[in-house]
Amino acid sequence: MTTVFYGSRAWGLFHRASSSSSSRVWTHPPFVGLSPGRGLSRPPPCRAAHSGVRRLPFATLSQQDRDFFQTLLPGRALTDPEVLEASNVDWLKSVRGSSELLLRPRTTEEVSQILRYCNARGLAVTPQGGNTGLVGGSVPVFDEIILSTALLNQVLSFDVVSGILTCQAGCVLEALSSFVGEQDFVMPLDLGAKGSCHIGGNVATNAGGLRLLRYGPLRGTVLGLEVVLADGTVLDSQAPLRKDNTGYDLKQLFIGSEGTLGVVTAVSILCPRKPSAVNLAFLGCATFPQVLETFQLCRGMLGEVLSAFEFLDSACMKLVQDHLKLTNPIKACEVFVTGSGVLSLLILKRALSPLAESPFYILIETSGSSAAHDEEKLHRFLQEVMTSSLVADGTVATEDSKIKALWALRERITEALTHDGCVYKYDLSLPVQHIYQLVEDMQEHLGTRAKNVVGYGHLGDGNLHLNITSPSHDPALLAAIEPYVYEWTARHHGSISAEHGLGLKKRNYVHFSKPAPALRLMWQIKSLLDPRGILNPYKTLPDRASTD
Amino acid sequence: MTTVFYGSRAWGLFHRASSSSSSRVWTHPPFVGLSPGRGLSRPPPCRAAHSGVRRLPFATLSQQDRDFFQTLLPGRALTDPEVLEASNVDWLKSVRGSSELLLRPRTTEEVSQILRYCNARGLAVTPQGGNTGLVGGSVPVFDEIILSTALLNQVLSFDVVSGILTCQAGCVLEALSSFVGEQDFVMPLDLGAKGSCHIGGNVATNAGGLRLLRYGPLRGTVLGLEVVLADGTVLDSQAPLRKDNTGYDLKQLFIGSEGTLGVVTAVSILCPRKPSAVNLAFLGCATFPQVLETFQLCRGMLGEVLSAFEFLDSACMKLVQDHLKLTNPIKACEVFVTGSGVLSLLILKRALSPLAESPFYILIETSGSSAAHDEEKLHRFLQEVMTSSLVADGTVATEDSKIKALWALRERITEALTHDGCVYKYDLSLPVQHIYQLVEDMQEHLGTRAKNVVGYGHLGDGNLHLNITSPSHDPALLAAIEPYVYEWTARHHGSISAEHGLGLKKRNYVHFSKPAPALRLMWQIKSLLDPRGILNPYKTLPDRASTD
Numbered sequence A, B: 001m002t003t004v005f006y007g008s009r010a011w012g013l014f015h016r017a018s019s020s021s022s023s024r025v026w027t028h029p030p031f032v033g034l035s036p037g038r039g040l041s042r043p044p045p046c047r048a049a050h051s052g053v054r055r056l057p058f059a060t061l062s063q064q065d066r067d068f069f070q071t072l073l074p075g076r077a078l079t080d081p082e083v084l085e086a087s088n089v090d091w092l093k094s095v096r097g098s099s100e101l102l103l104r105p106r107t108t109e110e111v112s113q114i115l116r117y118c119n120a121r122g123l124a125v126t127p128q129g130g131n132t133g134l135v136g137g138s139v140p141v142f143d144e145i146i147l148s149t150a151l152l153n154q155v156l157s158f159d160v161v162s163g164i165l166t167c168q169a170g171c172v173l174e175a176l177s178s179f180v181g182e183q184d185f186v187m188p189l190d191l192g193a194k195g196s197c198h199i200g201g202n203v204a205t206n207a208g209g210l211r212l213l214r215y216g217p218l219r220g221t222v223l224g225l226e227v228v229l230a231d232g233t234v235l236d237s238q239a240p241l242r243k244d245n246t247g248y249d250l251k252q253l254f255i256g257s258e259g260t261l262g263v264v265t266a267v268s269i270l271c272p273r274k275p276s277a278v279n280l281a282f283l284g285c286a287t288f289p290q291v292l293e294t295f296q297l298c299r300g301m302l303g304e305v306l307s308a309f310e311f312l313d314s315a316c317m318k319l320v321q322d323h324l325k326l327t328n329p330i331k332a333c334e335v336f337v338t339g340s341g342v343l344s345l346l347i348l349k350r351a352l353s354p355l356a357e358s359p360f361y362i363l364i365e366t367s368g369s370s371a372a373h374d375e376e377k378l379h380r381f382l383q384e385v386m387t388s389s390l391v392a393d394g395t396v397a398t399e400d401s402k403i404k405a406l407w408a409l410r411e412r413i414t415e416a417l418t419h420d421g422c423v424y425k426y427d428l429s430l431p432v433q434h435i436y437q438l439v440e441d442m443q444e445h446l447g448t449r450a451k452n453v454v455g456y457g458h459l460g461d462g463n464l465h466l467n468i469t470s471p472s473h474d475p476a477l478l479a480a481i482e483p484y485v486y487e488w489t490a491r492h493h494g495s496i497s498a499e500h501g502l503g504l505k506k507r508n509y510v511h512f513s514k515p516a517p518a519l520r521l522m523w524q525i526k527s528l529l530d531p532r533g534i535l536n537p538y539k540t541l542p543d544r545a546s547t548d
Helices: A063-071 A083-089 A110-120 A171-181 A199-206 A286-302 A315-322 A369-386 A400-411 A413-418 A439-450 A474-483 A484-491 A507-512 A516-529 B063-072 B080-088 B108-120 B171-181 B199-205 B286-306 B314-324 B371-388 B402-412 B412-420 B437-448 B476-480 B484-491 B507-511 B514-531
Strands: A003-007 A051-054 A125-128 A146-147 A155-159 A164-169 A221-230 A234-237 A265-269 A277-285 A307-312 A347-349 A360-367 A392-395 A422-429 A452-458 A463-470 B001-005 B050-056 B124-126 B145-148 B155-159 B162-168 B222-228 B234-237 B263-270 B277-285 B306-313 B347-349 B360-369 B393-397 B422-429 B452-458 B463-470
Touching: A051 A171, A063 A110, A063 B484, A083 A146, A083 A369, A110 A125, A110 A146, A110 A221, A110 A265, A110 B306, A110 B360, A125 A265, A155 A171, A155 B162, A171 A199, A171 B360, A199 A265, A221 B306, A234 B484, A234 B514, A265 A452, A277 A369, A277 A400, A286 A307, A286 A369, A307 A315, A307 A400, A315 A360, A315 A400, A315 A413, A315 A452, A360 A369, A360 A400, A360 B286, A369 A392, A369 B371, A413 A422, A422 A474, A422 A484, A439 A452, A439 A463, A439 A484, A463 A474, A484 A507, A484 B001, A507 A516, A516 B514, B063 B108, B063 B234, B080 B145, B108 B124, B108 B145, B108 B222, B108 B263, B124 B263, B155 B171, B162 B171, B171 B199, B199 B263, B277 B371, B277 B402, B286 B306, B286 B360, B286 B371, B306 B314, B314 B360, B314 B402, B314 B412, B314 B452, B360 B371, B360 B402, B360 B437, B371 B393, B393 B402, B402 B412, B412 B422, B412 B452, B412 B463, B422 B476, B422 B484, B437 B452, B437 B463, B437 B484, B463 B476, B476 B484, B484 B507, B507 B514
Parallel strands: A125 A146, B124 B145
Antiparallel strands: A003 A051, A155 A164, A164 A265, A221 A234, A221 A265, A277 A360, A277 A392, A307 A360, A307 A452, A347 A392, A422 A463, A452 A463, B001 B050, B155 B162, B162 B263, B222 B234, B222 B263, B277 B360, B277 B393, B306 B360, B306 B452, B347 B393, B422 B463, B452 B463
């Protein structure tokens, strides 16, 4: 029996790839380690308390097993430790397994045969997509066999009338985006990690991302799944239909279950039409209640064209200015010149306001089918918020390069934070009216112990990214943050994981968000679908003792 | 042991209340029978083959049980047969139970105590909302205790910033619509039965309805549920959050499970902002491929403001003209006068086209935040489809009364059908390119045996309503229709129930839409959550023998 240790909180070093990059495309292909020049400069580790996990009594890989898989998948049952390295460690390098076998099936039937064999033998399996997860859900913890979806990468069908795409699970999100984009559609989800992540992994983790406000969650846009169960049974609900009311919607069990109930092998998903116009407004607000009031007005006046409503506080702005030398477009009074008419003058400055920092900034994106209409709607909205003093200052862009420059102020906050020292990061879902109160309470709670306590996130989705920095790792500070942050979240009926899932790292905090009967039922469903527990062990489900 | 018989196909007499009424509001309060003047004139029954269902060995109600419930729910444990009559029979009067006890709890705790008691005693329970279901899912089959949600009718909270409504399960959909409407929001679903149906029932049947094309399914808009399990355990996932990625999404199990896994007692649901402008276009097409091409163009050009895309064939138009004396607005060249500018001239008639019937008609609705913008978008779209000859003729309305008049042509088809004789109705979901092929194949398959074979439905959702009439009930005709229609649907990867669920009537046809492993898993989940099978027996799940 071996015991390994993993950094239970080290995951916090990065929040999400999208926030760590100057553009929304971030490439990290499987089997290629991050070269320093390609990704971000990586901050020093802030490892703190470690948790021990004991290996469960699964079988260990025998020569006979290796022979079986070599025969089943000639040239696709990989054992070279160097090849396995990239699959044994997560992108954050916070969890490292010691798998000796990486399987790359091409068909559902091969996945079925792999699982039937592993289930019979009692061999544990970790399904792996693009390995871009942030909670240690996609890598082995011990010697689990890695089942990669990388070669399950075929588009099966695309219906240009309904916009329904059906594809294998290993298709890379960006490749799918390009594919449907050529036919004037978009994928209903977009992530910073889209250059690497697999659609099957997106489904397995119920990925949120940048388009959730507009197109809703995967639970509504995923129309069908093909899943292989632990015993090899293929559960096919791939029918490309918008409506199907024939009994229990079994596919929902697998969305967000992080590979613990079955391996997703194919996905049917509804793609919206590509919007022909995009506008961005970057606004300053004096108070958080004004941010909320602006959001409310925005939902009414921009209605169907609103596609993002993000916020950051002045501390975040200061970080991107100080560490990344980005310019506050409002304070600097920089004029963005756009390509079209209605909003050609883009600085909206209240006549008498000084050139001061705003305590809060809002980023509003519209996406629609008519540039002129969207600009007019946005113009009217901006007139209203300026007239009513909800917003102090603002700037607007309709040109692609300017839009990217404004998005960078929001997306590069995580990168800026890594230059600020050791970062403790939390990804929380809260009722929107409480979303910033947690930041203020944490500031008061920590006082001078923290270097910075900042908040930003997807306000439109009620998703707060709370970040706390200190010059170096500080166990006393961490002890002051946790479990305070989880207790606060639970008290306000929030969720301790808004979009990242539980994986290995958060599973034992889940009781802060889910009551005991729900946790018991989760375990019952796990036992029903995977009685031998071979599928992605040590993930998602809390230790049994905590649910008994 | 008693055996009762129910008309397995009699449900087909009515398709949906929305289609049976001249307005979209249809009231049928619980405990009030349909008086002839209020609802539709009811067609003669077309009962055909009957199926036998045997009572399962549940306990029978004792005096001690009655005493328990009278004490638990003073004045709300009803036994008067006259009071029970309306709850023992479904709206279609096609399924009749013989329950002797109707319970009307006010709190979740009361529901929990009821179920704990019934589970311990082995007493079967039928949860009942507004009793507006069309597949016999909401009424007892034998002597099941009826658990009504009628008094669980309190709004618990509404957040005007996020638009998240939390309410008890017995709130009537129309009352909720009015409530959120006063605050400038809409419910994300709308049904013909909204004057009676309960939100808990909507969730339990995964209701589709008129707004699905725009706002997506309940699986995306329902954010949380409170459910009481068979043993009385309260499973609370009511947190009003847009994002929550903490493990398996258990609430999805209960959406669409028709009360067989638990009783929904409260619902959190995301409400969109109320659109300030609505437009309607009614267009004629020469061929079905042109209908599809028009849909495709429409999705691109109307984009985010498209809220409905319905179709009907010329046979449907003839029925509403012949039986209801409605006027074909295109053929008649009737000019609808609208209240606003852009589309003030509303007849779009190709210069040389004769005043002929079109083989197909399309109804397109836009809903948006700017009347002028939406009208302009619609105008451009109409110019395009007329110029490219996709559409032969059309008329547009922006005024409420005219919009209702055009909607009536689509919504009153079911009513018109009931005047045409005995009607065999099917509610199918199909890949959109095959949606009308079934009607044509059925016409050819039945030849002169049928009086009329017509098709209409929610084209935007891929939902076909196939209707076949004959002068009187015709067993030979029925035998020619079934199982042909189900086999055809299965062959084209469709669903035998698009939006009504399975209930009592369709459960044993489910194998046409769900493979055996899925049916086995459904039964395993049922056994896990309701081991004694007390919750809504004889519903949703196919006979066990068929899944073994």
